[in-house]
Amino acid sequence: MATKNETHITDFILLGLSSESQSLLFAVFLLIYLFTLTGNTMIILIVSLNSNLHTPMYLFLRSLSLTEMLYITVTVPRMLRDFLHEDKEISRTGCAAQFYFFCCLGASECFILAFMAYDRYLAICHPLHYMTKMSKNKCLYLSLGSWLGGLVLPLANIIMVFGLPFCNSNIIDHFFCDILQVIHLVCAEVLPSTLIVIKLYILIYTFLVIPLPFMLILMSYIHIFISVLRIRSTAGRNKAFSTCGSHLTSVSLFFGSATITYLRTEAIDTYGGPKVWSLLFLVFVPMLNPLIYSLRNNEFKKALQKLGQKAYSGVYS
Template sequence: MNLSGSASDSESVSEFILLGFPCSREIQVFLFVLFSIIYLLTLMGNGAIICAVCWDQHLHTPMYILLGNFAFLEIWYVNSTVPNTLVDFLSEVKTISFTGCFLQLYFFFSMGSTECFFLSAMAFDRYFAICHPLHYATIMTGQNCVKLVTSCWVCGFLWYLVPVVLISQLPFCGPNVIDHFVCDSGPLLTLSCAPAPISKLTSYTLSSLVILLSFVSILISYALVLLAVLRLPSASSRHKAFSTCGSHLVVVLLFYGTIMVMHVSPGSSHSTLMPKIMTLFYAMVTPLFNPLIYSLRNKEMKNALWKVLEKFKTSLKLSGRNPGRNVE
C-alpha cells in the first residue's frame, strides 16, 4: 500500500491537523476525563467477556466463541481511534502524520466492516440454533465455527483496502485541516487537490454495500427466528430465545442506526457537528454498551462473569497473603 502520497507533488502534505471538538481548555480537559473513563470501561467490559468465554467450559459453543471474538474486535476498534483522540485533547497542535492518518483510516473502517460481518454471523448462528435445532450440531461444528470466524476477520480487513489505497494515491497539496477527530474518508476526499470521482464512488459503494447487505441479512435472519419462536410450545423456551436474540438486536440497532446516517445517507454533510457526534457514538459508545447488553441480558454470561470476578478476588487474596518467600 502506497501511503506516501503523489510522488510528483513537490508540495505534498506530510501531516494533517485534526480539529476535533473546538472548545475551551476546561471543556477539553473534561472531555479527556470523560472519554478516558468510557475507554477504560470499554476495555474492562469486553476484556471480561473474553476471559469468561475462555475460562468457562460451558461457553465453549459457537454462539459464545463468536461473542468472544466480537468483544476482542471491540477492544481493537476503540484502540484504532480513541488513544489518539485522548492525546489531542491535551495537545496544543493536533497533528497526525500522513501515514498515521491513512493507517487509522484503514484500521477504523476495516474493523467497522469486520463488525458488520460478525453481527451477520451471529444472526445466522441464532437462526440455525432456533429454526433448525436438530441440524445445528452438524452445521455449526467446531471446524465450521473456526472457518466462519476466520472469514469474518479476513473479509473485514480486505473489504476497505481498495478505497484506502485509492485515496492515499490522491494529491494532497494543502490545506491539510480535517474538521473531524478521526481520519475519515469524506473529509480526506474534500482535501484532495484533484477531482476523485472513482475514489469517492468506490468508497461510498463499498461502505454502503457492507452496511446494507449485512443489515438486510440480519433482519431476514431474525424475522425467520421470530416466526420460529412464536411457534414454540413452551413459554420458558420462548422467553429464553427472545432474551438471547433481543440483546443482539439492540446491539444491531445501536450500531447500524448511527453508521447508516454517516455512510449510507447520500445527503450527509462532513462539515457540521453531526458527523462527529455520530462517529463518536459508534466508535466509543456502542463498544461500551455491547458488553453491558450481552452480560445483563444473558444468564449464562452473567454466571460466567461472576466466576471470573470470584477468580480475580481469590487471586488478589492469595497474592496479599503470600507476597513472596523470605530468602534465608
C-alpha cells in the same frame, strides 16, 4: 496540472471535538476507554476460561469483544492525545493507517454481527441440525473470515484515496481521519473521472460492509420471528427471544448510528454534526456492548460469579 498557488501537503490537522473544556473531555473519554477495555477483556477471559461457554454464540461474542477493543483503540487514544496538545498534526501515513484500521475493524464487526445472527437463526429455526451446521471449528473459520475480509476490502480505498495529491487546506474537521472529510482535500488537478471511479468503489465497499450484512441479519431475524410465533407456549417464546435480545440491541445501536452518521442531512448537521454522531458507533457502542451482553444473560453472570469466587479463594487460600 496544479496551479502555482497549490501546494501538495503531507500532513493533516485534526480539529477534534471541541476547542473548550479539553481537560474535562480528556477525563470523560479516558474513563470510557478504560471501561470499554475492562468490560471487553472480562468477556474474553470469561468465555476463554469457562468451558461451558465454548459454544458458537459465546465464541462469536469473544471475537466481537476483541474486535471492539481494537476498534475503539484506533481512534480514542489519538483523541485523548489531541485533548492535551495544541499540535494536532497527523502525518499522511498516520492518517492512512488510522483510516485503514478504522475500515478494517468496522467491516469485521459488521461481518461478525451478521454471523451471530446466522448462528441464532440456525439455533432457533434448525435446532436438530444446529451442532452439525455450526460447529466450533466453523465458528472459528467464520470469525477468521470476518477479520480477513476486513483486512482486504479497505486496501483499494487506501491506495486510491491516499495516492491522490492534496492541496491548499490540510484541515480535517473531525477527531479521526474520516474518508468523507479527506476526499474533499484532493487537488483540483485530479481528473473528475478519477474521482468518480474512487467514489464508485467507496460506494461498492460501503454496500459490502454495511447494507449487505444488515440485509443478512434482517433475513435471519424474519425467519426467527416466524419460527418463534409458531411456538405455542409463552415460556418457549420468551426463551427464544431472550437469546436474541442482546444481539438485536447491539445491531440496532451499531448499524443505526453508522447509518445516521453517513446519511448527511441538514438535521444531522444541525444537531451535533457527523462528529457527535460518530461517537455513537466508534465510542459508546463498544462501551455498552459488555453491559448489553452480560446484564441480561444468566449463564454469563454465573460464569462471572464462578470466576470471582475462584479469584477470591486463590487470594485468601
